[in-house]
Structures are given as C-alpha cells and as structure tokens.
Amino acid sequence: MNLIDNAVSRRRLLGYLGIGAGALGLAACGGSGGSAAGSGSGGVLTGAELTAEVEASLPNSALEFLVEPDFPSVNGSTPGYVTMPDPLVKGVDAVPGAGGDYTVMSPAWWTSPPNLGDNAYYDAVNEQLGATLEFHVADGNTYADKVQTVLASPKNVPDWMVIPSWNIPPRFIEGVGNVFQDLTEHLAGDAIHDYPNLARLDPAAWAYSMFNGRIYGLPYPSELITNAVFYRKDLFEQLGVEPPTDADSFLSVLTEIIDEGANRWGCENLWNTAQMMYAIPSTFAERDGKLVHPFEMEEYKEAIVWLTKVIESGAMHPDAVAGNDGPAKDRFESGQTLVMNDGVGGWHEALTRVRPTNPDFDQMAMDLFAPDGGAPTLYRGAPVNIFSFLKKNDDAEQVRELLRIADWCASQFGTEEFDLLTYGVEGTHFERDEHGVPQMNDQGRREVTSTYQFLAQPGIVNAKVQFPEYVEASTQWMARQSEHVVDPLFYGIQIQEPSEFGSLSQPFDDLVVDISRGRKDIGALDEAVEHWRSSGGDKLRDFYAEFMS
Structure with missing residues (x-):
C-alpha cells in the first residue's frame, strides 16, 4: 500500500516529520533523540527524503473488520454492533x-x-x-x-x-x-x-x-466527531419540549425548561457548544490566502454574545455560572440541568452509571446546526x-x-x-x-x-451491545453529522507550539468568562486581540505558516 499519494501534500509531510516544530531549542533537552529532521541540509529534508522517511516510518494497514458491523461507517463515522458474535x-x-x-x-x-x-x-x-x-x-x-x-x-x-x-x-x-x-x-x-x-x-x-x-x-x-451537545430526551418529552434547530430557538428552549422551584435549569456551561455552533476551529484557518486565528474571527465574537444571552436568561445553572463545572455530569444525570456538552464517550458512560437506578434515563445527542438553522460546519477530530x-x-x-x-x-x-x-x-x-x-x-x-x-x-x-438502542442512536447520529465534517487546516499534523506561546490564550479564557457574566463589555475583545497580536500572536501565525510551505 503506497501511503504517499496525491492526497498528501508536502505541507502535511512536513508536519508528519516535525519539521519546524522539532527544530526549536533541541539543545535544551540534549538533542532530539533520533530526529529525522536533522538528516538533511540545515535540518530540512529534500522531497525525495521526505517521501522515503514517511514510507519507511508508517506501518502498513489492512483496515479490515473481523466482524461486519450492524451499523456500517458512513464517511468515516463510527460503526456499531448490537449483537455479540458467537463464537x-x-x-x-x-x-x-x-x-x-x-x-x-x-x-x-x-x-x-x-x-x-x-x-x-x-x-x-x-x-x-x-x-x-x-x-x-x-x-x-x-x-x-x-x-x-x-x-x-x-x-x-x-x-x-x-x-x-x-x-x-x-x-x-x-x-x-x-x-x-x-x-x-x-x-x-x-x-x-x-x-x-x-x-x-x-x-x-x-x-x-x-x-x-x-x-x-x-x-x-x-x-470522526469527538464532542456532542447532549440533552435529556426523557425529560424533554415529559415537558413537551422539542430540540432546538437554530441559535434563537436554542435560547428559547433553554429558557422554557427553567423551573427553580423544581430545582431544574436549562443547561450547564455551553461555551464549547457555542464554539461548535459557530464553527470555531481549534487553531488557525486559511481565509483569503491568510492565516486567521479563532480569536480574530467575527464568529468568535458572535459565540460569546450568544453565550452571554444564555446566562442573562437565567438558563445556566448558578453553579456553572460560578465556574463550578466539576459536578456538571451529576447535575445533568439527576435532572437539575437538561443540556450539556461532553465528549461522545461520555454518552455510554452515563448510561452505565445511571440506568441501574433510573432505567428511564435517556441521554441523546442533538443534531447540530448553524446559528441560522442551516447546515453546520464540523471539524474532524x-x-x-x-x-x-x-x-x-x-x-x-x-x-x-x-x-x-x-x-x-x-x-x-x-x-x-x-x-x-x-x-x-x-x-x-x-x-x-x-x-x-x-x-x-x-x-x-x-x-x-x-x-x-x-x-x-x-x-x-461502538460495541456497547448491552445498550443496543444507544448503539443505534449514536452511530446513526454520527452518520447524519458526517456529511457536515471537514478537515481542519492542519489535520493529522503533529504540531507542538513552542513554550513561549503557552500562555497566549489564557487571557481569552478569562475574558470569555468576564464578558459572558457581564463583568466586561464585548468591546474588550477587540482590545485583547490587538494585544494578542503584538505580544506573540503574529509570531505564532508565522510559526504555523511554516507548515503551509
């Protein structure tokens, strides 16, 4: 099997081999420990060397299943099994x-x-x-x-x-x-x-x-997709509430759920949900031939504004507003909150924990949507x-x-x-x-x-055969979402940012909290972005540009 084909760009090969990232400050750790990046002139391999190194380093792959799945993969989605093979x-x-x-x-x-x-x-x-x-x-x-x-x-x-x-x-x-x-x-x-x-x-x-x-x-x-927005389907049905289909109806649904007397709130912290809905990538994206960081995107600002509305509505659990996210799953599983974001692996883990004492517990993933209700853009994990x-x-x-x-x-x-x-x-x-x-x-x-x-x-x-309805629901959910999945710009490239950039994003984590909780105005974001650019953001952009050559 030839692992180097027209679908693999030179940019991606550079990433596979750590060129650029691997050349920074090796002396501090006493060398790279056998780095292939040092074998060419000045630490840069020729095109022929790149091909030889990658073909020699990647194992062959059969990509085959011993047992055919009950729910086959669609566009790379996770296949599922609802029965145990015998023998x-x-x-x-x-x-x-x-x-x-x-x-x-x-x-x-x-x-x-x-x-x-x-x-x-x-x-x-x-x-x-x-x-x-x-x-x-x-x-x-x-x-x-x-x-x-x-x-x-x-x-x-x-x-x-x-x-x-x-x-x-x-x-x-x-x-x-x-x-x-x-x-x-x-x-x-x-x-x-x-x-x-x-x-x-x-x-x-x-x-x-x-x-x-x-x-x-x-x-x-x-x-293929590593995160989801979950809702309590069992309690939604009891309350006669339909899942949302756009950003506005999402806010309405969260507000409708609230019943303080019953100790019921709309949601946990939905910052990750907002980023998914507004299609915020994890790092730089290419727009009009330039690298643009999420902090610089208008969608980032819009996601903060939406999160602020959620909190202003009173829908977010007070402990989540206060930053106490540790017990979020406990609150969701006990029905104190009805919407939360989590990794897809948390779905079956919740069933394992809750079903023995609450057989009616039904956690479900939402079909995702863009803020205007159109098709979402989801980034491949x-x-x-x-x-x-x-x-x-x-x-x-x-x-x-x-x-x-x-x-x-x-x-x-x-x-x-x-x-x-x-x-x-x-x-x-x-x-x-x-x-x-x-x-x-x-x-x-x-x-x-x-x-x-x-x-x-x-x-x-997905072989959680003890929960066949979960296997069907989760595999079919991911199959539906798969048509909206795109590769992020640096997909599959092992990039480790130099330590000098390690604290660049921290002010934005704090700023999102301050703006969404009403302690700062959204205008503070523009000032923060300018400071980010001058204090290292533009240098970080140049670092990532090395992987574009």
Whole structure:
C-alpha cells in the first residue's frame, strides 16, 4: 500500500516529520533523540527524503473488520454492533508476554479501581498476557500535573506511560527521544507484520503518533466527531419540549425548561457548544490566502454574545455560572440541568452509571446546526486522542514483549481478548443475558475500567451491545453529522507550539468568562486581540505558516 499519494501534500509531510516544530531549542533537552529532521541540509529534508522517511516510518494497514458491523461507517463515522458474535475468535495466536514485570501510569476520570493483588480483572488479564502489568492510576482531572512531575525526573518514568494528547507537556517533541522508546524500526514497513492487530490501524493514526519523524506513540484512535451537545430526551418529552434547530430557538428552549422551584435549569456551561455552533476551529484557518486565528474571527465574537444571552436568561445553572463545572455530569444525570456538552464517550458512560437506578434515563445527542438553522460546519477530530509510550530501553526483547502485549490489547471486537478487556471474567464481573449480552455486576463496575485499553486500541467501533438502542442512536447520529465534517487546516499534523506561546490564550479564557457574566463589555475583545497580536500572536501565525510551505 503506497501511503504517499496525491492526497498528501508536502505541507502535511512536513508536519508528519516535525519539521519546524522539532527544530526549536533541541539543545535544551540534549538533542532530539533520533530526529529525522536533522538528516538533511540545515535540518530540512529534500522531497525525495521526505517521501522515503514517511514510507519507511508508517506501518502498513489492512483496515479490515473481523466482524461486519450492524451499523456500517458512513464517511468515516463510527460503526456499531448490537449483537455479540458467537463464537468469539482468538485475536492473538500465542501468549504475548515472556514473564516480564512492568509498571504502567494511566489516567482515570472515574473512581480508581482496586490495585494489583486486590483486583480479579487485573489478575485475569495479566494471566492471559503472560506478564504482569502493575497500574498506577491517577486522577484524570489533574493528570497533566502528574505527567509533568514524572517527566521532570526520568528515573521515575514508568515502563509504560499513557498521555492524552491534551496532556502532552510543553517542549515534549524536543526531548521525547531522551525518555521514550523509538518504535520505528519495530513497526515500520514489513516489521509491522509481527503485530497484525496494530497493522490494521488507520495510517493516519500512526502518522499522528510520530514525533520528530519517528514513531514513539502507540495510538488510541479517535472518532470522526469527538464532542456532542447532549440533552435529556426523557425529560424533554415529559415537558413537551422539542430540540432546538437554530441559535434563537436554542435560547428559547433553554429558557422554557427553567423551573427553580423544581430545582431544574436549562443547561450547564455551553461555551464549547457555542464554539461548535459557530464553527470555531481549534487553531488557525486559511481565509483569503491568510492565516486567521479563532480569536480574530467575527464568529468568535458572535459565540460569546450568544453565550452571554444564555446566562442573562437565567438558563445556566448558578453553579456553572460560578465556574463550578466539576459536578456538571451529576447535575445533568439527576435532572437539575437538561443540556450539556461532553465528549461522545461520555454518552455510554452515563448510561452505565445511571440506568441501574433510573432505567428511564435517556441521554441523546442533538443534531447540530448553524446559528441560522442551516447546515453546520464540523471539524474532524484528531486521528488520535490518547497515546501510550514505552520507556527508553536498551533491551530490544523487552520492547518486543511490550509491543506484543500492545498488539494483544488492540484485538478487535469479536475476539476473546476484546471480550475480556471490555467485560472482565464471566461469572466474576458479568453474566450474559438471554441474548448473550454481558451484564456487568457490582464487582465488574468496580474493577473493569479503561486501563489496558489505553495502552493500545483497535480502530474505534461502538460495541456497547448491552445498550443496543444507544448503539443505534449514536452511530446513526454520527452518520447524519458526517456529511457536515471537514478537515481542519492542519489535520493529522503533529504540531507542538513552542513554550513561549503557552500562555497566549489564557487571557481569552478569562475574558470569555468576564464578558459572558457581564463583568466586561464585548468591546474588550477587540482590545485583547490587538494585544494578542503584538505580544506573540503574529509570531505564532508565522510559526504555523511554516507548515503551509
């Protein structure tokens, strides 16, 4: 399979190889750790070298499903399954481990599971792995601080470390090779055939796992659309309220919901919703041949104005107005608020939490719309949202053992391995109902969490077969939205902004709060944008322009 074709521009190749970003301040971290960016004259590769490096670095990909989905993918949307295959098949022929003992650091946005020795799930999986992985699970809400603390002292880096893309620390791209294992020679070209489940992953996921032109990350592939606006369909129907279809009706619906006597409010903080509705990109976009930052866009101002109206109407929960967003899901799930924005993964997590005590709970994603009610513009999610990294290791056999374990974890839906990772042990963590669908018990809900899955993951599918109506609703929702999805300008490019720009956006986060809460006038935004340009914004624009050449 030729991974370099007319659809891949030289601009994107530069991004894959870290040119521009990888060349900044390497001396501070003692070098790039095997950067391909240094192999050409002045650190810039020729066109032939670019092609050779990318073709050598990206694994081959089969992109195939072992089991055909009940709801196929549409334009890249997530496929879905509502039934369990019978029988399950083996995803890996041999025991992957060789008796190694390894430490793993991983985040959790839920109650941390019991530790090794007190967790039957860990015991069962480790037995199948033929190795012992000891997880050190940290609070996902403060995980960025934990990552930076650990990386500041390399001797404390675990054997395997999970880092979500949003927790990648400043200057990571410069020193990644000093801490983590370069996997390129193990995975590039024909070498990937030793890991058939990893070979099935989309090439875009592998491209995004490259830093300085080398493969360092193991990918947890992302979805076409990563965020949604959720509403309580069950309570909307009780109240006789229809979902909104434009910005004005959205505001009307939120106001109609309010009943302070019943402790019911319209929504949580909808700033992310406003940005989706007004099609605000995450970084620069190209307009009339120029790079324009979201802060400079008229739509950004309009999104703030809409959010301000929501708050002025009294629809937003007072705690959300005060910035207390931590309990937002609790408020939404208990019916104190009826609309919130969240990642699409939060949909089934809410069902798992709430359905045992409230079987009527029905969380639904809104079909999105532009402010005037027209078709929305939605930006494709990054190919990978979570990476795992292996600690730098001179023992090549240990690296291969860990990659075999990663390959085992990347077994697809329909395999015994996927079943064990997702549900645990039958009779201990779950029982099958009359349709063969696993139903988790209390021990399963306590012990079976996303730990091993964060190490490596097959291509994303929706296989929450215990919630068939959710699988249908979510896959059909994403399929409908898929026709409105566009690639952001720098899609698939692993760009890490230099640390000098790290605090540029913070004043705008604060300013959005101040304007929407009535403490400042919208005119303050224009002044802030001018200050942003002169204090580094224009330099940041020049930095991104390097990836346009």
